[in-house]
Amino acid sequence: MELVDAVHRRRMVRRYAPDPVDPAVVDRLLALAVRAPSAGFAQGWAFLVLDRPEDVDRFWNVTSPSPGADSRWLRGMRTAPVVVVPMAGKQAYLDRYAEPDKGWTDRDESRWPAPYWQLDTAMASLLVLLGAVDEGLGGCFFGIPVDRLPAFGDAFGVPASHRPIGAMTLGHPATDGGEAGRGSRGRGRRPMDQVVHRGRW
DSSP: OOHHHHHHHOOBOOOBOSOOOOHHHHHHHHHHHTTSOOGGGOOOEEEEEEOSHHHHHHHHHHHSSSTTOOOHHHHHHTTOSEEEEEEEOHHHHHHHTTSTTTOOTTOOGGGOSSOHHHHHHHHHHHHHHHHHHHTTOEEEEEOOOGGGHHHHHHHHTOOTTOEEOOEEEEEOBOTTOTTTTSGGGGGOOOOHHHHOOSSOO
């Protein structure tokens, strides 16, 4: 598949078919992720792959707002056979830019115009989502509620050095249409002339 086709076909899938995902496909998607750019080639990202039913269930149990939480969104998302949690490691960036060729020896976070450890991990996540389209799969990127992050970290032994920027479900899209045409997707895309400015704003 051409890149432009994958970009145009990519959408957030919120309901999945029961078919399993080949672990080799997940490995190929992660191999794409680590090809993403990173400031100073710091590569501070990490990816937690949950592809056993018990691990996926534990993820939803510890990240849901309450033990009995139920919604159309949760019911659909819980059908995903794979959850990948991309995590950003800030210290790798602060340390990298304190090396002689960069020279910010104080490791001052305020020097960064944006948290590149999060941006780079987000770019890696987009490569997973585009790769999923190329593999005939669907995916959805979503946030983990802030107040559930400690429980998530405890449940999966995540070190304090890494913080999730979100999570991604992966699987074969359900053929019943799922959430198509409803919710956020119904808003449509903003026209180019509203978001692109040439020469000056």
